[in-house]
Each structure stands twice: as structure tokens, then as C-alpha cells.
Amino acid sequence: LRTAVYNVAVAKRLGVTPLECLDLRIAAKYIEAIADCSVKIAEAAREAKEASLGIPENIRQRIDELHHITYSIHENAVEALLEGDVKRAEELSNEALELSRILSSVNREIAAQRPGLITLLLPVSTNLYQIGELGLDIAELVATY
Numbered sequence: 001l002r003t004a005v006y007n008v009a010v011a012k013r014l015g016v017t018p019l020e021c022l023d024l025r026i027a028a029k030y031i032e033a034i035a036d037c038s039v040k041i042a043e044a045a046r047e048a049k050e051a052s053l054g055i056p057e058n059i060r061q062r063i064d065e066l067h068h069i070t071y072s073i074h075e076n077a078v079e080a081l082l083e084g085d086v087k088r089a090e091e092l093s094n095e096a097l098e099l100s101r102i103l104s105s106v107n108r109e110i111a112a113q114r115p116g117l118i119t120l121l122l123p124v125s126t127n128l129y130q131i132g133e134l135g136l137d138i139a140e141l142v143a144t145y
Helices: 002-006 008-014 018-050 057-083 086-092 095-111 115-143
Strands: none
Touching: 002 008, 002 018, 008 018, 018 057, 018 115, 057 086, 057 095, 057 115, 086 115, 095 115
8 A cells, every 4th residue: 555655556556546545554553453442352351251250231231232333333434445435434423422422321330330340341341432433533534535
């Protein structure tokens, strides 16, 4: 991608414009950050299992709700990027408010738990939220085409 930015002939062979190459490089950075967040979530899950911390079912359901919107945003943003679907990317901006609403709700419920559980679960919700935000950033790259 870097070469294609500097060499129009390479970009042409790849079927992308130099501007699209820049956007793809930025998207790759966002995806790398998403992977980092995913690792942190997995580590927290492993820690909860090792510590035999019982996570209440209502908290599991709320975190699952946050996960579902996050996953949907990320999946749709990447598909919009790969397909160059500006309309789909623009529609994702509507999800930002819902993502924030769910995070606030989840965090209120987490804050009502015992301290060890709070320490473990707040980073999970924060990293899920961050994944959603990064997905919205990917969608924004497409929406500016």
C-alpha cells in the first residue's frame, strides 16, 4: 500500500487510488488496535476463569449485548470498506449513540458489583466499546469517499 501511494502504476495494478491506499493503511491500524482490545478481553476472561469469579447472569447478558452491537458495527464497517459501500458506512453513524447508551448501562451494572469483579469487568466493557468506536472510525473512512 505504501508503494502504491508513491507509485501510481502500482496503485493502478492493484485497482486502487493512492487515496484509497492511505485509507486502507489507516484501516489496517484500526484493525490492529481492535486485535489489541480483543487480546485484553480474552485475558480478562481467562483471569475470571482462573480466579473462579462468578459473573452474574444479568452482567453476562449486558456484556453480550454490548458485544453484539460492537461486532455488528465492526463487521458492517469492514464490509463497507471492502465493498466501497458509502451508504452502508454512513448508516453506521447512527449506531454511535446506541453504542454509548449500552456502554453506560453496562457500566452502571458493573459498578454495582463487588470490587474484584468491577476491576475485571470494566476493562472488558471499555475494550468492547473501543472496538465499536474503531469500527465507526473505519466506516468514517468509507463515508468520506
